[in-house]
Amino acid sequence: MVHHAAALLLLLLTWPAGFSASETEQSGHVEATSYGPSSVQISGVDIVTVGILYGFQCSANCYPDCQFTWTENNVTSEGSELSLKLLQVEPMLVLTCKAVNSATGESVSVQKMLQVTAGPSNIQISGPAYLSATGASKYTCSADCYPSCSYTWKVLVDNEVFSTSQGDTISITPPTSTVNSETVICQAQDTVSQLYISTIQKLYVATLSDIIISGDSTVTMGEQYTFVCFAQCIPPCTFIWSYMGKIFQGDKVQIPILNQGQMPNTESRIKITVSDSSTTESLTCQASNSGTHQTITATKNLTVIDPISVRPSSQALPVADKSFTLQCVGSQNPASIMWLKNKQPMMASERISFSVDNSSVTFSPLLQTDDGLYQCVVSEVDTPIKSVGYQMQVDYGPSSVVISGVDVVTVGILYGFQCLANCYPTCTFTWIWGNSTSDGSEFSLKLSELQSAQNLTCTAVNPATRESLTAQKTLQVTAGPSNIQIVGPTFLTAGVRSNFSCSAHCFPSCSYSWTGVSIEGEFSSEQGSTISITPTNTTTFENLTCKAQDTVSQQYILRSLALLVAIGPTKMEMVKPNNALVAEVLYILPGSTTELQCLADCFPTCSITWFYNNTLLATNASILFTPDTSQYKAALTCVASNPLSKENKTAETTVVVPDGPKDVVISGPNSLEIGVTSSFKCSAECTPSCSFTWTLYGNNVKGDVIDITVNRHISSESISCRAENTVTKRTATVNETLSVSEPQWCGC
Incomplete structure (x- = not known):
């Protein structure tokens, strides 16, 4: 429902004489009693809305009277009143009234500025068709307005105002889980003309709850039953039924609201004819809310009674290679009987035959391949009834009896053997080893001493048919290898050949092989019980492994020896x-x-x-x-x-350790003779040695010996010797003064 209201503001606009008006003076004689026009004014609204009829009046003080002329958009009209109805929006409208004194001809004009608006109209609320019960739902209000609209919201719960809001959008959250619906009112108001309209919308809260299936819990095959699924749904639900792996679409009807505030129910009906045999079957109804797509499910367990069954004709067990008969029991007046194996129709053959009325089927003989689910389908009225099935498992065997396990056993080692046979029901097994027996499909054997080859026997017995079958395995007995040892040096020397030997206890015999790892890589050798190794100068270690393997049982043991390779010492240096x-x-x-x-x-x-x-x-x-x-x-x-x-x-x-010089001594004559050459030697205690420097006549002479010849007449001569340690460069000096004499001539 949309409401309209118009609020008209009456504003009197007075134009003073001489302001926004024009006066016209007429020449001639005017009687003293004539006056005006003055106080000319236009009465009426200042805002007009497109499509609404408005009235305006022009008045003036004037004697004897005034004539009025209206001008609007170059359109003129006569009279003191003007009716105006705009058909379209205009930015601004100028309305002019001109008052003319009919006697004097004088005139005054006045203008009124009109603001033009449009609307509001075409109001509507847009948003979800239903409120969410778990969160906020957003709605938008819109209307046609010029220049613009403002919006006011009211939310009513049980006819009481619950909340108000401003703006063109609102978010609504139901206050409690018991609220089924809310009423929303939006008012759109023109921001200039203040005209408004409103619209109202009732919103239901989308819900889905309280699903239940009504109908019988016990059903008989061949009968038809009706079940009804109820659910509280807003908006109405759609239903899907499932029964025995099949999907059904039921008829549905909306139940009307009976009392105020009551949740509307949606129901779905389905008719099912029970035709498959099963002790218990589940009937499921799923309700889906068409608005929120939320789903809930209800399940009803049906106890199925099947009046028809398949049974053996005697107490005898179904044994392979013997005759066996099944019969269809429970049918009163069958129109027809059809037999199924594993839900597929059965056909007669040379080995399979049916009775005249198809009430029994005979297998002659029965084979292992006849295992399966057997049912008879009886048609007494319109609906065929499928019987309770008979799961036949044919007793057979034993056959293909074999003993799995090794053929060679070694003293001291535990071995496991298993006896296998094709057999139903599962066979029982009996083992014989020497004079001992044991039961079970598995047998463990551990010998403590050597003995000759012997037979291991397994007998398989079918517990139903009591038939038996035996298998044998001949076991060869070995011993070892054990006590493996490697004999040889405890280390290797680079470039030197070293010999190693390997030994172990084996019966009947052992074979030996060697493997080794060094920094240069791996090697393997089939050299027998001995091996020779010559490491290089770059090899720092050898890991030597001997493998001793029994030549019959192929059992083996390993022994490893870590050997360091001695290198050096070489290239000795003191630094x-x-x-x-x-x-x-x-x-x-x-x-x-x-x-x-x-x-x-x-x-x-x-x-x-x-x-x-x-x-x-x-x-x-x-x-x-x-x-x-x-x-x-x-x-x-x-x-x-x-x-x-x-x-x-x-x-x-x-x-x-260097020492000296010390005790520097000059040895030679104590005096010099003119013209005669004399030799002198300088010595000192020095470690490791000293060098000597003589000083004579102001000159330096190297060496520990010096020859001196005086050729001038002087009374004495000074000589000096400086000893210098050749390592420490330490020095010591000795000085001597020698007297000089004339040569001694002999007149002999």
Whole structure:
């Protein structure tokens, strides 16, 4: 329902004399009693809406009277009143009234500006057809308005205002689970003219609950039954039935609301003729809400009574290769009987025959392939009735009796054997080994000593037919291998051939094979009980494995030996911290300490021992060495020893502790003769040695010996000798003054 209301505002617009008006003066004589027009005004609304009729009036103070002319959009009309109805929207409308004094001819014009609106109209609410019971539902209100509309909402629950809202959209959530519907009112109002219209819509809450199936719980095959599925649904539900794997669409009808607030029910009816045999079957109804697509399900368990059954004609069991008869029981006046095997029609054959009235079927003879579900279908009236089935399992066997397991057993090892046979029902089994017997399909055997070959026997017995069948297996007995050993050196030496032998206890005999792994790769050898190995200088280890295998049982055991390869010591070096090699002679200043290291190519790592002056000094690869100052010259030795091969190698240097010079002495004559050459020698105590420099006549002369000849007449001559240690560069000087004399002539 849409409501219309118009609110007209009456505004009086007065135009003062001389303002927005024009006056016209007429020449001639005017009587003193004539006046006006003045106070000309247009009365009426300021806002007009398209399609609505409006009235306007023009008035003025005027004597004797005034004539009025209206002008609107170049259209003129006469009279003091004007009726206006717009057919379309215009941006702005100017309404002009002109008052003319009929006596004087004077005139005054006044204008009124009209704002034009349109609507509201065509109001509608859009959104979901039903409210959601679990969440908010969004609705939108729309209407045709010019220039625009504002919207106001009211939500009513049980005819009471539940909520209000502003705007063109609203979200509605039912307050409680018991609310079935809500009423929504939307009012659209023009924002200029204030005209409004409203619309109302009743919204139901989408629900789905309380599903139930009514009808019988016990049914008899061949009879037809009607079941009804009820569910509370808004909007109405659709129903799907399922019974014995089939889907049905039932007839449905909407039950009207009986009392205020009562939920509407939807029902679905289905008619089922029970024709399949089963002790219990489930009838399921699924209701689906057509709005929310939510579903709920109800299930009714039906107890099915089948008056027809298939039974054996006697108490005898169905045994293969014997005759056997089945009969259809329970039919009163059958029009026809049809037999089914595994739900497929049966046909007569040379081995299968039916009685004259088809009430029985005979197998002659019965075969294992006759296993299956047998039913008879009886037609007494219109609907065929399928009987309770007879599941036939033909007794057969035993046949194909075999013993699975090894043919060779080894002393001390537990073996398992299994007896298999084609048999129904499952056969019982009896084992015979020597003088002992045991029952069961599995047999365990563990011999404690050697013995000759012997038969293992298994007998399979059918517990139903009492028939039996026997199988045998001849077992050969072996012993070992055990106590495997590898004999040989405990380590290898690079470049040296080493021999190893392998032995084990086996009966009747063992074969031997070798495998090995080293840093150079793997190798395998079928060399028998012995093997020779010569490692290279790059091999650091060997992993040697011997496999001893019994030549009959093929049982085997392994024995592995991890061997290190002794390499070195080679390339012995004595070095300083900068890896500089130590020479044959090592000079060390008194009181100073030198770091030394002994290096050797060795695997495994060699042990290092240092000796100084034939005395044990240290057992580390690196040492901080301070020489004994009492020994100016002594041997320093480094010995590397391989812990596997016990091989040794030595590096040696002579440690010299420099000393001097001291006790510098010049030896020679005590005086000089003019013209006679004299020899002098300079010596000093020096370790390792000293060099000598003479100073004579202000000149330096190298060497420990100097020859001096005086050729001038002087009374004395000074000489000087400086001794310098060749290692430490320390010096010591001695000076002497020699007297000079004339030569001694002999007049002989």
